[in-house]
Amino acid sequence: MRPEDESQSEFEPLDSCDERILSVINExxxxxxxxxxxxxxxxxFVLELEAELDARVARVSRSGDLVLTRGDSELMVGQGDPASVTFDCEAVTVMVTPRPSAPGGLRLDGWIGPEGIYEVELRSPEGSRRASTDGSGRFALEGVPDGQMLQLVIRPDETLQRQGLPAVVVTPAVRL
Structure with missing residues (x-):
């Protein structure tokens, strides 16, 4: 590509025209x-995940009312009836259903497959809270903050890990 002005070089300092063009692109x-x-x-989150050597990242497998577009910073569950969100990775499936609870809070009912005992950690800007599943993989968390980014960290018990499940499964952060 040849400059319009033969005296101009690609190595010359930026002039006011260059700065205006860059300003428009920046805007x-x-x-x-x-x-x-x-x-x-x-x-x-990524740095913490790298610290967990055997962690698997689940993906949203059935999104219902969830929408994610380029430039959005979150997934959001739509208005109306409670929407179930399903996450999965190669060995574990997690389904959660948020339901209204105390003012400004939610109850999160969840199921993890395959059946077994799991430790469930819910991370939010307000901190972490934990629950254990029953033998069928069911769990519930009360007082979940509404409208905040939430992330689940799933840890199968040793029996499930011996059967081939990863030590840690982490879901993407979603806003319920």
Missing amino acids: LHHRHDPIPVDLNERVQ
Whole structure:
């Protein structure tokens, strides 16, 4: 590509025209593809995940009313009846259903397959809370903060791990 002005070189300092062009490009990026407000939390999640050597990351397998588009910083469950969200990885499936509970809170009913005993950790900006499943993989968490980013960390018991399940399964963060 040849410069319009033969005296111009690609190695010359930026001039005011270059700066205006870069300013417009910067504004377009900020308007149409902004940096997610929770970028620091996402980076922290990845770093913590790398520390867990045998962790598997589950994906949303059935999203119902969930929508994720480029530029969005979260998955959100739609309004109306409680929407079940299903996460899965190669060996574990987790289904959760949020239900209204105390004012500003939710009850999270969950089921994990295959059946067995699991430790379930719910991470949110307010901290972590834990529950254990019964033998069928069912669990419930009360007082879950409504409208905040939440993430589940699933740890199968030793019996399930000997059967080939990963030591840790982590879901993506979602907003319920």
